[in-house]
Structures are given as structure tokens and as C-alpha cells.
Amino acid sequence: MSGSALYETFARAPLAFERGEGSWLIEASGARYLDFAGGIAVNSLGHGHPHLVAALKDQADKLWHVSNLYRVPGQERLAERLAAATFADKVFFTNSGAEALECAIKTARRYQFANGHPERFRIITFEGAFHGRTLATIAAGGQQKYLEGFGPKVEGFDQVPFADIDAAEKAITPETAAILIEPVQGEGGIRAVPTEKLRRLRELCDKNGLLLVFDEVQCGIGRTGKLFAYEWSGIVPDVMAIAKGIGGGFPVGACLATDEAAKGMVSGVHGTTFGGNPLAMAVGNAVLDVVLEDGFLDEVKRKALVFKQGLAGIVDEFPDVFEEVRGVGLMLGLKCKMPNGTVNAAFRSHNFLAVPAGENVIRLLPPLNVSDEEIRIALDAIRASAASLSTAAGAA
Numbered sequence: 001m002s003g004s005a006l007y008e009t010f011a012r013a014p015l016a017f018e019r020g021e022g023s024w025l026i027e028a029s030g031a032r033y034l035d036f037a038g039g040i041a042v043n044s045l046g047h048g049h050p051h052l053v054a055a056l057k058d059q060a061d062k063l064w065h066v067s068n069l070y071r072v073p074g075q076e077r078l079a080e081r082l083a084a085a086t087f088a089d090k091v092f093f094t095n096s097g098a099e100a101l102e103c104a105i106k107t108a109r110r111y112q113f114a115n116g117h118p119e120r121f122r123i124i125t126f127e128g129a130f131h132g133r134t135l136a137t138i139a140a141g142g143q144q145k146y147l148e149g150f151g152p153k154v155e156g157f158d159q160v161p162f163a164d165i166d167a168a169e170k171a172i173t174p175e176t177a178a179i180l181i182e183p184v185q186g187e188g189g190i191r192a193v194p195t196e197k198l199r200r201l202r203e204l205c206d207k208n209g210l211l212l213v214f215d216e217v218q219c220g221i222g223r224t225g226k227l228f229a230y231e232w233s234g235i236v237p238d239v240m241a242i243a244k245g246i247g248g249g250f251p252v253g254a255c256l257a258t259d260e261a262a263k264g265m266v267s268g269v270h271g272t273t274f275g276g277n278p279l280a281m282a283v284g285n286a287v288l289d290v291v292l293e294d295g296f297l298d299e300v301k302r303k304a305l306v307f308k309q310g311l312a313g314i315v316d317e318f319p320d321v322f323e324e325v326r327g328v329g330l331m332l333g334l335k336c337k338m339p340n341g342t343v344n345a346a347f348r349s350h351n352f353l354a355v356p357a358g359e360n361v362i363r364l365l366p367p368l369n370v371s372d373e374e375i376r377i378a379l380d381a382i383r384a385s386a387a388s389l390s391t392a393a394g395a396a
């Protein structure tokens with residue numbers, strides 16, 4: 001009965017785009033949609049950014065793939081630049097967020113092993129977390145709807161309530177290796193962990209010989225107005241998984257670590273065929289060229305403020321549709337009073353694209369280089385959608 005040869009794992013909207021231009025997606029019919037879904041925080045510089053397109057085309061003419069049997073100069077360069085811009089000394093490249101998390105989990109376990117503590121393999125995680133869809137990362141995320149039917153949950157993950165640091169402290173046992181957290185939860189509903197709590201987690205890790213692992217797959221690469229969200233907290237993690245925005249639409253992920261944290265990841269213990277491939281590295285370097293430009297992140301912060309203020313006005317105007325606006329930088333969420341799927345459908349009928357998230361939130365993830373004019377168009381579409389829903393609610 002199914003209409004295509006694809007697995008039915010996705011509930012897709014009935015849209016198919018032919019091309020993209022900046023913040024816009026365009027159907028074959030010519031219909032244009034303002035894209036604040038951004039491929040789920042992936043299209044950090046919008047669609048068809050000339051610098052990214054040129055980098056990919058240039059690399060495509062030279063060399064696509066050699067595997068990690070050889071040195072890959074683009075990898076060395078991107079790793080050096082990421083290390084220079086962060087707490088990290090070492091980088092392992094992957095093709096996705098889940099693989100970056102797998103590497104982070106393995107790094108934490110191997111660190112304890114290398115320190116003579118093979119019994120320390122457990123990792124504390126937080127409710128509402130999302131770390132990917134591999135067997136280990138669904139165990140880390142702990143969400144029953146993703147675990148059901150896939151056999152025994154991978155051993156070694158202990159979950160505590162969201163941002164509950166006392167509970168995290170109580171969950172530490174002689175077998176604990178690390179604490180894993182998204183500084184700003186994405187899929188969980190755009191929930192930022194208060195700075196003070198991240199600081200306490202750092203202290204807990206230091207006191208107990210644990211590694212602090214941040215998942216910045218969604219909130220990293222300028223999304224919050226800093227290159228990485230941890231910079232808002234004044235503390236640094238030992239290990240960090242990134243992906244999504246670093247590739248700007250090309251599949252790239254990475255696990256970053258200090259020398260100390262990566263000490264167990266010696267020759268032969270981990271690997272990947274595709275990770276760090278020359279095409280991916282060319283694009284990753286091109287994304288950094290733009291995001292690290294002087295003033296780029298200041299502009300993200302400025303535009304984020306304009307957008308958030310506009311959204312706050314709409315929340316006030318339509319209290320029967322929206323409850324609050326939340327989030328940091330251009331990683332914003334509207335908590336809905338009616339099902340977020342209904343709100344998202346109304347957005348779509350106003351040619352505006354966003355992404356539903358947990359806690360009945362709708363995520364707004366525009367390109368970091370979105371224009372003021374596009375923010376205004378987005379606010380108009382959101383207001384018009386809210387008005388249509390509000391009238392419908394009033395009439396019912």
C-alpha cells in the first residue's frame with residue numbers, strides 16, 4: 001500500500017524542492033518557501049552559498065576520496081582551525097552527529113581504560129536529550145519511543161532529569177566515566193541549560209575524575225551567537241561532538257577532545273572509511289572561513305535579538321496560540337498552546353518552514369546569514385499563521 005520504495009520511517013511533508021537560494025527553498029512549480037528549518041540546523045549559511053559551492057566544485061575537480069590510509073591535508077587544516085578556536089587539541093572526523101557521539105562515548109571510555117579504570121564505562125545523560133539513532137546513541141538519549149523494539153538497550157547509560165545537577169551527583173558510581181549533555185537541547189524543545197548548572201557539572205567532573213562531554217551537534221558553529229554554546233558558560237568540556245552546521249549541508253561531523261581526554265584513542269582503536277573525506281573537508285573549511293570572519297557572530301547576535309523581540313511581540317498578541325519564546329541566538333523555539341504540528345502546518349501554508357521539537361515547541365533555525373528583511377518576512381508569516389489559528393480557535 002506504500003507509495004514508494006523507501007522505508008516508511010519518516011513522516012514527510014508533501015513538499016519536494018528543486019533548488020535553494022540563500023534562505024529560500026523553491027519547488028519545481030516555482031513556489032518559494034522561507035526556510036527556517038534549515039535542514040534541521042544544518043544549512044548554517046543557507047542554500048547555494050557561493051563560497052561553499054566554489055569550495056566543493058574546486059575539490060570535486062581535484063580529488064574526492066582516498067580513505068584514511070593516507071594523510072588528508074584538508075583534515076589536518078580543519079582540525080588545526082577547530083583546535084585553535086576551541087578548548088580542544090585533537091579532532092576525529094565523521095559523517096554524522098551520531099558517529100561524532102559514538103566517537104565521544106568511546107573516547108570517554110578509553111580515557112578511563114587508559115588511566116587503569118576499565119570498570120569506569122558508564123555515562124550520565126539527561127532527560128529530553130537527543131544524541132542520534134545508533135544503538136549506543138539511542139541508549140544515551142534514553143527515549144523509550146526510539147528504544148522500543150530494538151533489543152536490549154546498550155549498557156552503560158544512566159539518565160537523570162533535565163538540568164538536575166543534584167540528581168547527576170547522586171547518580172555517580174565507581175563505574176561512572178563521564179557526563180554527557182547538550183548545553184542547549186534541540187530535539188528536546190530548545191531548552192538551554194543554565195550557565196550555573198554547567199559550571200556545577202564541570203566541578204562534579206573534576207572532583208570525581210569524570211570527563212565532561214558536550215553534544216553541540218545542533219547548538220554549535222555559531223548557532224547561539226558564539227562559535228560554540230559552551231563559550232557562554234565560562235567553562236570548557238573535555239570532549240565535544242559537533243556536526244550539522246559545520247558542513248553547511250554536506251555531511252560532516254567531528255569529535256573534539258583535549259590531549260588528555262583523547263589519550264586512550266591510540267593507533268587502531270577507532271576508524272572510519274568516509275569520515276574526513278576531501279570533499280567534506282573542503283566544505284567544512286569553507287564554512288569556517290565565513291563563520292570566523294570578523295563581526296560575523298556579532299551579526300548573528302544582533303539579528304537574533306531582533307528576531308526574538310519580534311517573536312515575543314507575537315506571543316503577547318496571540319496568547320491562545322503561543323505560550324513563550326525560548327532559546328539562544330538563532331536557535332529559537334515557540335512553545336505552543338495547540339499541537340505544534342498544527343502550528344507547523346499553518347506556517348507551511350504561509351510558505352514558511354520550521355521544525356517541531358519536544359515539549360510542544362516549534363523550532364526556528366534560520367541560516368546564520370539570514371537578512372533583516374527575511375526576519376521581517378518570517379515574523380509576518382508567523383503572525384499571519386497565528387491569526388488564522390487564533391480565529392479558528394475563537395470560532396470553535
Ligand SMILES: *Cc1c(COP(=O)(O)O)cnc(C)c1O
Pocket residue numbers: 095096097098099101130131132133182186187215216217218219243244
Ligand atoms: C541531530 C543531532 C544528533 C544526531 O546527528 P545525526 O547527524 O542525525 O546522526 C546528535 N545530537 C544532537 C544534539 C543533534 O541535534
